[in-house]
Amino acid sequence: MKRLSPSDAMFLYGESREQMFHVAAMMPFTPPPDAKPDHLRDLMDEIRAGAEVHRPWNMKLKSPDFLFNPMQAWVEDPEIDLEYHLRRSALPSPGDERELGILVSRLHGYHVDFHRPPWEAHLIEGLEGGRFALYVKVHHSLVDGFSAMRILARALSTDPSERDRPLFFSIPPPQRAPRAEQPEEDPAGAQYAAVLAAVREQYSAAKMAGRALKRVLDSSRAGGDHELVTPRQAPKSILNARISQSRRFATQRLELSRLKAVAKAADGTMNDVVLALCAGSLRSYLLELNALPDAPLIAMVPVAVRAKDDIGEGNSVGAILASLATHVEDPGDRIAEIIQSTRHAKQQLQGMSKAAIIQYIALLIAPSMLQMIPQAAGHVRPTFNVVISNVPGPEDSLYFRGARLEALYPMSIPVHGQALNITCNSYAGTMCFGFTGCRDTLPHLQRLAVYCGEALDDLERALR
């Protein structure tokens, strides 16, 4: 038995018919040329013959009927119904990306069963060209998205000829407990959930943070540092409404080398380019819906920072609020404003101690936490409009029993007041974007993915 940490328990408190705190990965594969036609059925037979299930995949809640139990704990499930957890699905014809998107959107809109270990894996066949996909979903209280991605990656091989690696849940963990895995280093970015978790775990040391926030607010009032975004500036937008229980998911994959060239030309970081791509996409999307706010949209961006008092311990999780400069028409001017905004925000963070950083981001996200309460959402002015997370992923091509992983798309958590989440991770020379949103609040969400690709073309043209 293992008691839930406060940060893990937090993901149970918010769970409702509309707000579901599970994350997922969507992974299309190309089978090897020598794959047997029935290779996916054979895989299921292997599972049904009784595969081992290791931690955390065999852990379930002790009190599933009372999620908010302050004594909530993880206990081992002695009888795992693997046929429940690992499922076969298929796409209707023609089995294209659109049909795949429809299916995983649907799967992402169903809640997990808390009477079992809260995860599911769906083996999806019927993709064009004999391809298949894996959709793996896990509740954030059991495994966070970053750790889940690492576990999934470990179940894959860099060697296409390795054909006997077990499925992800049959691989023993390097450490013992669920959530024991934390990113050792994470230079490029961090996940929203890590931010929330950090805030919950260290809710103290208010002094430094108070001072920082005062400085932020003062400079804002004085009209000085316009590019330093304060908690008051986020405009109202359709992104910040109540959500329904249905999801839409859209993906985009871009060459990492193109993003690097843009970063270099604009004298910014990869994270800045990711923000600029999202900014361009959101601007086009909202313009088309006649819903672009006059003031620039504000993104909450989890980042890894080295705190002032942090000696040799690696990076801490922090978060900045960045202007997406969506009021600026020219893509070159827009990325310049974004870079200025993130640079100032990071300088602000770096002058602070670890405890103060936590306190600071706690203040930043407090209004957003309030928005998760159904009655408040859509009424409270948001501190930020959208969360954009960018985490590093596997660098090499990965294979599952000879089938090449084409892309690794993260699916995240929309909540009341934050109807859209954008998460991206790198994989084998590409950047894989996952746009996870509420189906009803955000019509034609897939256009965001299309416009994200166009935003890269626009940036390249502007910076030529």
Next chain:
Amino acid sequence: MKRLSPSDAMFLYGESREQMFHVAAMMPFTPPPDAKPDHLRDLMDEIRAGAEVHRPWNMKLKSPDFLFNPMQAWVEDPEIDLEYHLRRSALPSPGDERELGILVSRLHGYHVDFHRPPWEAHLIEGLEGGRFALYVKVHHSLVDGFSAMRILARALSTDPSERDRPLFFSIPPPQRAPRAEQPEEDPAGAQYAAVLAAVREQYSAAKMAGRALKRVLDSSRAGGDHELVTPRQAPKSILNARISQSRRFATQRLELSRLKAVAKAADGTMNDVVLALCAGSLRSYLLELNALPDAPLIAMVPVAVRAKDDIGEGNSVGAILASLATHVEDPGDRIAEIIQSTRHAKQQLQGMSKAAIIQYIALLIAPSMLQMIPQAAGHVRPTFNVVISNVPGPEDSLYFRGARLEALYPMSIPVHGQALNITCNSYAGTMCFGFTGCRDTLPHLQRLAVYCGEALDDLERALR
């Protein structure tokens, strides 16, 4: 706007993650020889081009976030997202009955979205031999199962050459309001839900019923009428446990002529034969699990009766408790006991007034209603072990744009304390059984369907 009747509202009160009060139909079709390969996609394009949606399929709850609102009402949804309601799915290879069963079980285990009209239709392709299936699900508060079946049947044609009939939700209702449809006559049986609804609507006139119950209890105490089942006799069984949120669904289809021959040979009714088939199946199933109670299982059987004071108004809904004689090994002796039990129970009912019948069945099912409360389920001694409903269905073969409806399987509602529901209806010379159960409480539920078929062989042998 239309206020919910108390009986409709009742199906919202019990709704939870585990108890879901939707019913469904599973309908496999054989396409005509001239069907185009893409005929199902064309159908979706037709839908997306904007099909009309008629009542009740365009009605949604006024207060979806407060299901128990005493002022709950149905309102028209001005913007129906038809792509949400009508979905395409596909079966993984080999697309056999097993895979179809897995998919519809899964679909039946997801709750409806109360922020929309609470129904979904899934067009399932990839069945062996180029066949397809339709799974239509509707919350019982909107349409009861019997009415839903009638609406679905009306959307089909007896003429295989009729190719332009609209989908079921595009057909104007013959009467105006949702739930306005009630079976005009229903000589063979009735649905559990109709019983519950009747009880709620007329909760008065206790005199006659009190007297009838007293007679029942007295005769039971005196040890006289053993074949008349009283509310105290149902044994504890695994069928009467708490349920989880997952479902399993199994089907069986038998020739009506064989059932009729058995009824004649045993001098019983069709309903008696249905009960005997279920009894044989349950006996084999529970024996195998080493879980057969010593005392006979008791079925709650909704029936249509002509009350003493009912002049020319058709039949009323009633319910009897019937012994399934599962302690009897010989199939011939077993059906004889069942026939004796139902005959006595019906005689009891027929001597009562309409109001008294309602009162009587209210008393019978009261302990079962108590079991729907999570805390009570599994602890309260059940009045009956299983609900078995048998309703008449379409007599002729039906076609949807040339595709022949092979069978019409009803899917019903397991609740806490009633982990299994058996509903059957006739269709085109066959009897279609749907076994809907809780996945976790009832392992290998599909065996019930297999044993139901074997029970008919056994009965034929015994009565030869």
